[in-house]
Amino acid sequence: MPSEPLRRSGRAPRIRAANVAWYLVMTLLSVVVLFPVWMTLVRALSLPIPYLAEGLPPYPVDPQWGAFWEAWVEGSLGRSFALSIAITLVITAAQLVTSVLAAYSFAFLRYPGKSVLFALTVATLLLPIEVTLVVNARTIRSWDWLNSIQGLTAPFLATAFGIFLLRQAFLGLPKDLRDAAELEGYSNWRFMWRVVVPVNRPAVASFALVALLTAWGQYTWPRLAVTESDWEPLQIRLASLAVQNIDRSNIGFAGALIASVPIFVLLLIFQRQLIRGLTAGAVKG
Amino acid sequence: MTAGTPNTETKPVEAAPRRIRGRTREALIGYLYLLPAFVVFGIFFFYPLGRLIQLSLFDTRGVFANQRQEYVGFSQWAEVLGGEEFLDSLWITVQYVLYTVPAGVILGVLLAQLANRKLRGIAFFRTVFSSTVATSVAVASVIFFALVNPEVGYFRNVSWLSWLNTQNPDTALLSVAVSSIWQNLGLTFIIVMAAMQAIPEDLMEAATLDGYSPTRRFFKVTLPLLGPTLLFLVVVLVIFAFQAFGQIDILTQGGPQGRTETLVYRIFRIQFDDVNTAAVMSIGLFALTFVVTLLQFGMLERRVTYAE
Structure with a gap:
């Protein structure tokens, strides 16, 4: 210096x-x-x-500037936008809950078969959605979940990435805290939500941000889980608007900007969490 | 962190039945907390894997697809995995890896190295280079549709770039790849930048005092220290490339003449008509991802040991 x-x-x-x-x-x-x-x-x-x-x-x-308004109304981008927000929120919230629960279980509780169950969890990382696509599409179809929020979100309600990341963070919790909570007579549930999660807020926030970004940008699964244009999430909608009908393509391009600018602003605000989340695998998690 | 507290048992000696009850309770809670995640994993990860294997061993084609199931064993595996269609798509997928991964890593390092300075305005440039992380596959593809589409893309106007379009059989895959390289730029930049900033400054100063030129510093100090990060990046980008679907679906639909039909895209296209072949191909894709991901785990393991 x-x-x-x-x-x-x-x-x-x-x-x-x-x-x-x-x-x-x-x-x-x-x-x-x-x-x-x-x-x-x-x-x-x-x-x-x-x-x-x-x-x-x-x-x-x-x-x-009309295209931006037209995209919203005529291209029914408004509806897709709302649908995408709903899907993203459901997936992010569910992943947070299922990951916190499982990570807590792996980090703090003792029971037989834990290492096997953890290995199974990690094994799901080896299975990208693209591999299971064929079967999952059939499952959703057989349940009559095509064109529904359930169908669009169900395969993503839990993720090994989150469990892995949060478990690592939870393991770093000072033992004193746990002893203190035990002395105070905290239940596991209370200890988890009152101590473990708040103390690990940075890790939880980073994971939430990456989960949100991933859910928002999804394309492959919705492409299979949706057959009616009414149920097209934003990413599918904007692409079909931009590509399929050349003389209306301007509203598709407007849609592409509408879909990314809010995310860009969000990432600017939460830069630090984003960098933490993205480098979680590269730098020690 | 505070490993100072010894792990001695401070708990009072309890009556045996109570302790056993406590342990059973702990185990029950442990399983209960795992349950939600494992319901999802069971239905959408483990069941499909089993079902894929089953589908790959049976022939369910025919008029009444759901009733007719003929066990054909591994003959289908040999037939599909050795077949021209699979190998074609595999080769296209590998080409896609070759187009996107080295370029992505090199550009990430280049931009990060240039941006790793403390000059006025650096925040702006860093924001620009990171910005594409906010784009999804669909957005990046739509953006590049406006550039590489042979009829309505801007590049048709630019004489030195007009060869790069999605209609030209020789460059269609490359033009799709360019959209991915651009989309991944933000991610690669952020990851490499973070790793560069973690390099201790004294190290650089020591190298400078030793008379290392900036170029030598980069190759002898920066690059070796980036090694693990770059490996991680390679794995991530390879997996991205294996999974490429949206960009193909939006920009080329596998064309021209099937020249951009990657593995995932082919699986998607044939799964309605020929679920058995699609299942075998999915298993092939799984094997590929498996190897690459194991590589990543091995690296992560080493990283963790190294950092401790």
């Missing part, structure tokens, strides 16, 4: 030239990363037919 200003004043001219180059490179890279987003905005703001007639320019043709 203290050597920083010294070095800087010592080699000022060279550093400054390097800085200019750095800013140029960074700006260029930012433009490349953001260009696709800009083009999406262009497509959302331009009516498709005049835009195509103009020869696909990199700027909006006769820009109008």
Whole structure:
């Protein structure tokens, strides 16, 4: 730290030239990363037919913000949006509860067969939804759960990732706390919700954020669990709007922005939790 | 943390029956807390695996699909896993891995290295590079539809990029891959950045004092220390690539001429007509994921030991 200003004043001219180059490179890279987003905005703001007639320019043709409203009403994006929020909340809440319960059980309670059950839990990590897709789709169909909130959420109500992550966090709980709770005569239930979860709030929040992000962005499972357009979650809806009918595609592109901007803002606010959650596997969990 | 407290038994000696009751109670609660998760795992993970194996051993094709079940043993496995369709899709999936994984890792390291400085405005650049983590598969695919679609995509206008489109059999898969690389950029950047910031500053200063040039510092200090993180990233990206579905469904539907029909997409497409073949392919996909994930566990294990 203290050597920083010294070095800087010592080699000022060279550093400054390097800085200019750095800013140029960074700006260029930012433009490349953001260009696709800009083009999406262009497509959302331009009516498709005049835009195509103009020869696909990199700027909006006769820009109008109507697509955002139309997406909501005519493209029934409003309904999909509400449905996606419902699905995301159900999945996130359920994953939190099932993961806290199971992680607590694995971390604190003693019973026969625990290591086998834990191994089975970890084994589910080896089974991505894509492998079980064929059978799960049949299960949902046989229960008549196609086109329903149950059908869209059921396979995701528990996740080994959450159990694993929270168990790791719970294991780090100081033993004193547990002894104190025992002395106070806390039940397991009370100890879990009053002590373990609040103390591990950072881990719980990181997991919740990753769960939410994953549930919100899902595409593969809804594609199988839904056969009526009324039940299409946001991600499916916006894609079919953008791709299937060229002369209405602007509302699909508007939908793509509507689907990501709130998430972007959310991630900006909870940056630290996001980084923790995403690196949970990379850096020691 | 505070390992200071000794693990001695401070509990008073209890009467045996009570202690046994206490233990049974603890066990009961333990199982009870596991129950919700295991109901989900049982129905949506373990049952399907068993059912997949069963489906792969039987031939249920025919007019009355549900009534006719002919046991055919492993003949179907050999037939499907050695068949052209599976191998084609496997090769396309592997190509998809080759397109997305090295590019993703290299770009992540490059951007993180460039952004690992304390200059004015750095927060802005970091936000930009992380931003694509907010996009889903569907959003990224729609965004790239506006670029790589041969009829309505912007790239058709750009002479040096017009070859990159979803109609060209030679570049269709690459153009889908570009959307994934872009979508994963935020994730890779965040992970590599976090790892770089965890490198102790004294280490860099020591290397500088030793006369290491920035390039040498990067290759001799930064990269080796990033090793475990990069391995983790490789595994995550490989699994993402194995699972690629949305981008194919939105951008190409497997075309042109089946050139983008990855394993998952093929399974999805044929499962209605030929559930037995789909089941065998799912098992093949499972085997692939299995190997890669085990690799990841091995690495995690090592990480944990290392960090302690």
